[in-house]
Amino acid sequence: MIAREQVLHVARLARLALTEEEVERMTEELSSILEHIERIGELDLDDVEPTSHVVDVENVLRADVPRPSLPREKALAPAPDPGPAGFRVPSPGAS
Amino acid sequence: MSELLELSAAAAAERVRAGELSARELFELYRERAANEDLGAFLWVADEAPEVPADAPLCGVPVAVKDLFCVEGVPSTAASRILEGYRPPYTATAVERLIEAGAPVLGKTNMDEFAMGSSNENSGYGVVLNPWDRERVPGGSSGGSAAAVAAGLAPWAIGTDTGGSIRQPAALCGIVGLKPTYGAVSRYGMIAFASSLDQCGPLTRDVTDAALLLRHLVGRRDPCDSTHLEFPGEVSLPGAESLTGLRFGVWGLEEEGVEPGVAAACRAALARIEELGGAVEEIELPYAEHGLSAYYVIAPAEASANLARYDGVRYGARSLDGDLTSMYERTRAEGFGAEVKRRIMIGTYALSSGYYEAYYGRAQKVRTKIVESFRAAFEKVDFVVTPTSPTVAFKLGERTANPLAMYLSDYFTVPMSLAGIPAISIPAGLSDGLPVGLQIAGPPFSESRILDAAHALEQAIGFEGRRWR
Numbered sequence: 001m002i003a004r005e006q007v008l009h010v011a012r013l014a015r016l017a018l019t020e021e022e023v024e025r026m027t028e029e030l031s032s033i034l035e036h037i038e039r040i041g042e043l044d045l046d047d048v049e050p051t052s053h054v055v056d057v058e059n060v061l062r063a064d065v066p067r068p069s070l071p072r073e074k075a076l077a078p079a080p081d082p083g084p085a086g087f088r089v090p091s092p093g094a095s
Numbered sequence: 096m097s098e099l100l101e102l103s104a105a106a107a108a109e110r111v112r113a114g115e116l117s118a119r120e121l122f123e124l125y126r127e128r129a130a131n132e133d134l135g136a137f138l139w140v141a142d143e144a145p146e147v148p149a150d151a152p153l154c155g156v157p158v159a160v161k162d163l164f165c166v167e168g169v170p171s172t173a174a175s176r177i178l179e180g181y182r183p184p185y186t187a188t189a190v191e192r193l194i195e196a197g198a199p200v201l202g203k204t205n206m207d208e209f210a211m212g213s214s215n216e217n218s219g220y221g222v223v224l225n226p227w228d229r230e231r232v233p234g235g236s237s238g239g240s241a242a243a244v245a246a247g248l249a250p251w252a253i254g255t256d257t258g259g260s261i262r263q264p265a266a267l268c269g270i271v272g273l274k275p276t277y278g279a280v281s282r283y284g285m286i287a288f289a290s291s292l293d294q295c296g297p298l299t300r301d302v303t304d305a306a307l308l309l310r311h312l313v314g315r316r317d318p319c320d321s322t323h324l325e326f327p328g329e330v331s332l333p334g335a336e337s338l339t340g341l342r343f344g345v346w347g348l349e350e351e352g353v354e355p356g357v358a359a360a361c362r363a364a365l366a367r368i369e370e371l372g373g374a375v376e377e378i379e380l381p382y383a384e385h386g387l388s389a390y391y392v393i394a395p396a397e398a399s400a401n402l403a404r405y406d407g408v409r410y411g412a413r414s415l416d417g418d419l420t421s422m423y424e425r426t427r428a429e430g431f432g433a434e435v436k437r438r439i440m441i442g443t444y445a446l447s448s449g450y451y452e453a454y455y456g457r458a459q460k461v462r463t464k465i466v467e468s469f470r471a472a473f474e475k476v477d478f479v480v481t482p483t484s485p486t487v488a489f490k491l492g493e494r495t496a497n498p499l500a501m502y503l504s505d506y507f508t509v510p511m512s513l514a515g516i517p518a519i520s521i522p523a524g525l526s527d528g529l530p531v532g533l534q535i536a537g538p539p540f541s542e543s544r545i546l547d548a549a550h551a552l553e554q555a556i557g558f559e560g561r562r563w564r
Contacts (some may be wrong), residue, residue: 006444010444013447014439015403015427016427016436017421018423018436021255026436030441030444032498033498035209036387036499037388037391037454038388041457045455045464048460049460050460050462053277053322054466054513054516054537055278055324055515056099057278060321062318070185075184076179077184078182079409080408080410080411085143089408089420090419090471
């Protein structure tokens with residue numbers, strides 16, 4: 001089971017504003033999903049190595065040769081509020 | 096109805112090469128159909144046929160591209176409202192390679208938002224209807240690509256598969272879908288969902304088309320994707336007519352939740368395998384039944400990190416509401432749909448302080464056990480065979496209220512994703528007039544062998560899948 005306070009805490013971590021209705025629904029839904037997920041808690045997995053990449057790979061190095069990158073205007077163009085040299089955002093302290 | 100529509104993509108390319116058909120005429124035929132379709136399969140359709148390099152091997156046969164791929168200057172939203180209006184400044188490697196090979200982009204196809212879903216009902220831009228029955232879902236998340244190919248709106252398509260998102264919609268729409276070995280196709284420019292699982296692959300009318308498209312998706316290493324691997328050799332075009340000497344290990348036909356009609360169609364396909372000289376035996380896949388639980392930790396955890404970038408700063412929508420933090424929270428609240436929020440919440444929870452080992456750490460260990468299960472199976476058999484989906488296409492709205500019921504659609508496809516191995520879904524037959532998919536999986540980089548076996552079986556089954564009008 002997951003408590004309402006946990007849902008609010010996780011939503012804050014995820015930078016998600018939830019409506020009251022969403023908080024209620026999430027509390028219920030997350031609990032049932034976590035219950036299903038927690039079945040892996042019953043397995044004996046001591047001494048098992050975790051897998052992150054399934055095909056054996058080795059680190060590959062290449063020469064560090066400078067090459068043209070995306071032009072600044074092109075990178076800034078899709079932004080909701082592009083400035084001349086960066087992305088404009090509201091002040092962290094604005095109210 | 097144009098007889099051109101009857102041609103497979105490979106056959107159409109042949110006609111163009113022989114000078115019997117103009118690439119422009121072919122493009123225009125499909126452009127017209129894609130622009131006027133009423134299934135909700137396309138989110139954007141090209142205006143005109145682009146120039147195709149002379150002598151390009153795919154001869155101008157256009158491809159439908161899942162909206163998860165960035166295409167320069169073309170709306171690319173991952174079917175999310177949070178990316179509404181986004182036109183990327185660059186093109187995904189997979190798409191770039193197809194364009195170079197002579198398969199121009201026909202349009203962008205609808206999908207579950209950020210590839211999260213099994214019914215295409217999570218799109219921010221409307222549902223997709225299954226051309227076999229318009230009251231049913233096409234599957235997901237590559238539902239638009241699957242429906243477009245099944246309905247003859249595109250000669251072929253690409254999609255992405257994280258836990259079944261190519262194979263399951265291919266099964267539900269009666270077409271062929273292949274998820275390659277993890278790392279076989281570059282992920283550069285493919286909007287990330289779960290980076291350790293995401294893989295691009297073809298959705299096609301037949302197995303030969305799948306092989307041809309895959310051939311041009313793989314290849315030399317992409318310097319922009321560190322997980323991309325050079326494909327060993329060229330993908331060969333299938334030609335097998337017999338399955339003599341090949342061993343098929345069957346898993347899951349007796350599982351609870353498999354519809355009787357699905358099991359029956361799969362059994363009939365197994366009988367065809369034996370008639371073609373293949374050996375069929377039941378096998379065990381220990382830990383595969385825990386695949387779904389592990390998947391619903393790993394995929395949301397990785398998604399929660401990958402989707403942190405949608406915050407109203409660099410692209411897409413922004414909702415202003417006071418200070419910077421409020422802007423983040425509001426933008427994400429308004430831009431993401433319900434399923435995406437749900438997965439971000441699960442993933443953030445699983446990765447939050449004190450829970451990492453119990454969830455993500457354990458899930459990655461389950462993954463190791465599943466990898467070992469397949470490795471052991473492939474010492475005894477050449478291929479593992481399962482139903483692709485436990486059910487045929489379900490009714491629109493039937494599972495939207497219950498996330499867990501929806502997740503069960505991927506029961507048979509998730510283990511292969513966790514193990515990173517290639518798997519194909521081909522039509523096995525019909526159950527109550529709806530297509531049933533059979534999944535054939537093999538060891539890493541066995542794509543050519545899988546395609547060859549699938550081709551022999553496809554010929555024997557003789558599935559009639561055309562759903563266009």
